[in-house]
Amino acid sequence: xxxxxxxxxxxxxxxxxxxxxxxxxxxxxxxxxxxxxxxxxxxxxxxxxxxxxxxxxxxxxxxxxxxxxxxxxxxxxxxxxxxxxxxxxxxxxxxxxxxxxxxxxxxxxxxxxxxxxxxxxxxxxxxxxxxxxxxxxxxxxxxxxxxxxxxxxxxxxxxxxxxxxxxxxxxxxxxxxxxxxxxxxxxxxxxxxxxxxxxxxxxxxxxxxxxxxxxxxxxxxxxxxxxxxxxxxxxxxxxxxxxxxxxxxxxxxxxxxxxxxxx
Numbered sequence: 001x002x003x004x005x006x007x008x009x010x011x012x013x014x015x016x017x018x019x020x021x022x023x024x025x026x027x028x029x030x031x032x033x034x035x036x037x038x039x040x041x042x043x044x045x046x047x048x049x050x051x052x053x054x055x056x057x058x059x060x061x062x063x064x065x066x067x068x069x070x071x072x073x074x075x076x077x078x079x080x081x082x083x084x085x086x087x088x089x090x091x092x093x094x095x096x097x098x099x100x101x102x103x104x105x106x107x108x109x110x111x112x113x114x115x116x117x118x119x120x121x122x123x124x125x126x127x128x129x130x131x132x133x134x135x136x137x138x139x140x141x142x143x144x145x146x147x148x149x150x151x152x153x154x155x156x157x158x159x160x161x162x163x164x165x166x167x168x169x170x171x172x173x174x175x176x177x178x179x180x181x182x183x184x185x186x187x188x189x190x191x192x193x194x195x196x197x198x199x200x201x202x203x204x205x206x207x208x209x210x211x212x213x214x215x216x217x218x219x220x221x222x223x224x225x226x227x228x229x230x231x232x233x234x235x236x237x238x239x240x241x242x243x244x245x246x247x248x249x250x251x252x253x254x255x256x257x258x259x260x261x262x263x
């Protein structure tokens with residue numbers, strides 16, 4: 001494991017991403033589905049597609065499943081999240097079968113983050129408490145959306161992040177770094193960086209591009225949560241393009257529709 005900060009490709013953090021396939025669920029809630037396309041930050045090589053399926057009720061996410069599909073069209077990782085206990089700190093479990101890697105957060109009498117490096121390794125755990133504002137995994141995105149106007153106005157937003165992959169709670173600060181375009185439309189860019197001395201030498205900042213009107217995440221640049229051939233996480237660029245890129249289609253990426261992946 002590297003010193004790199006393991007944050008789900010906020011990638012997986014995304015509430016209202018490009019064109020969302022939406023459908024009513026049997027319990028009256030709404031199901032929303034979309035894809036993210038991941039490339040290496042250095043070299044721009046396509047690596048995998050994230051297929052997201054969210055369940056929403058009363059305007060907020062209640063559960064969220066992510067399937068990571070590799071370049072051969074096979075599932076390389078899965079993640080399930082439950083937001084019923086907290087809107088920005090989900091309980092979740094992520095698994096990478098090839099490595100035997102598992103990480104997540106559970107809540108019994110209190111909050112606990114856990115991590116297992118391989119099938120042979122023992123599980124590591126660490127208890128933590130919720131200290132607002134706070135996020136974990138894909139809860140990063142709704143937290144930024146909650147503070148969107150302040151960020152747009154040039155304010156810096158400090159918050160805590162429960163990083164199960166690091167077995168610790170870290171302090172982050174987010175701020176606006178400029179404006180750009182995405183798919184020909186205006187967009188705004190935010191940066192999140194660690195607010196602790198020396199740690200910045202080990203972790204690059206995270207750069208996120210949002211639609212200023214809908215507040216939907218358009219692109220993420222930073223450390224991902226898939227492993228390379230050496231078993232280490234690596235930086236990625238994940239785009240939530242409206243249309244599937246040809247390279248993703250050629251490598252067996254699933255459609256962005258709900259139910260595109262069985263099981």
